[in-house]
Amino acid sequence: MRISHVQTSRPAFYDRNPIGRAASFESAAGAPHADTARWSYTNPAAKKCAVSHLTAFMQRVSAAAPVGLARSYITYTPSGGAAVEILMAEINLNTIEPGALLACGSQMVLFPGDTLIGRTADASTGGTINYGSAFMGVEFDA
Amino acid sequence: MVLHLWELNLMRSRVSMSYSPNQGWYVDLPTYIMIPGTVLPITPGMIDADGVIPSADPVAVRALGPTVMVHHPHEYTDPRDGRIRADKIRSMYSNHPDWGRRSRIPSIGSALHADSA
Numbered sequence: 001m002r003i004s005h006v007q008t009s010r011p012a013f014y015d016r017n018p019i020g021r022a023a024s025f026e027s028a029a030g031a032p033h034a035d036t037a038r039w040s041y042t043n044p045a046a047k048k049c050a051v052s053h054l055t056a057f058m059q060r061v062s063a064a065a066p067v068g069l070a071r072s073y074i075t076y077t078p079s080g081g082a083a084v085e086i087l088m089a090e091i092n093l094n095t096i097e098p099g100a101l102l103a104c105g106s107q108m109v110l111f112p113g114d115t116l117i118g119r120t121a122d123a124s125t126g127g128t129i130n131y132g133s134a135f136m137g138v139e140f141d142a
Numbered sequence: 143m144v145l146h147l148w149e150l151n152l153m154r155s156r157v158s159m160s161y162s163p164n165q166g167w168y169v170d171l172p173t174y175i176m177i178p179g180t181v182l183p184i185t186p187g188m189i190d191a192d193g194v195i196p197s198a199d200p201v202a203v204r205a206l207g208p209t210v211m212v213h214h215p216h217e218y219t220d221p222r223d224g225r226i227r228a229d230k231i232r233s234m235y236s237n238h239p240d241w242g243r244r245s246r247i248p249s250i251g252s253a254l255h256a257d258s259a
Contacts, residue, residue: 026178027179027192030193031190032196033190033194033196034166034195034196034200036166036167036193037168038176040172040173041173042172045234045235079239112235113241120193121196122196123196
């Protein structure tokens with residue numbers, strides 16, 4: 001009797017019906033606004049997503065009166081769970097030009113139903129800010 | 143390896159904006175991208191093209207019926223008229239605790255196909 005172990009190989013994730021996914025929001029000289037979800041990505045059923053890039057950016061263009069906290073941030077919500085902030089760029093200065101840029105190369109994997117959301121908010125009165133946030137990844141068969 | 147890259151969200155619709163205290167202003171769709179500068183109706187002191195003024199009362203703003211243009215996946219839409227169908231969203235997120243529920247209807251206003259519930 002010969003006993004042998006049969007190991008079934010499976011293609012790498014980038015060979016399992018891959019689709020490139022991306023979402024981004026850029027606004028030039030945006031006015032103050034309440035917390036707003038600018039983009040959302042929810043991983044579909046039977047799929048996973050290897051997220052390779054997350055970016056959050058902001059830069060004051062004109063002064064506010066008075067200044068308030070302004071932020072561009074990304075939240076992650078696991079399926080059935082609560083949202084947590086995983087990347088944020090925020091400023092509370094009234095000085096023109098200094099920017100808060102945060103770019104992060106990510107290794108995270110999204111499972112079915114997981115959600116990434118890019119949000120912006122500016123509690124100032126007057127003034128304008130350049131905003132940006134983005135994600136990029138590869139969606140594949142789970 | 144064959145990797146197809148294209149921009150997520152190949153369709154564009156004007157949809158209602160929703161609000162909750164813990165989420166702020168958002169669009170009630172699983173996946174979307176807001177198009178900058180398209181929020182309506184522009185109302186001095188309440189709604190700007192970039193969004194809702196921070197000091198505006200959310201209840202008063204909701205009474206104005208704010209809408210925004212968004213890109214969303216073409217898989218959400220009816221190929222005959224391009225309107226979003228709730229049943230197509232449910233099938234994409236069938237095991238999701240929220241979007242997979244049979245009773246889940248997106249609050250997106252007239253962009254929703256009337257007989258897709």
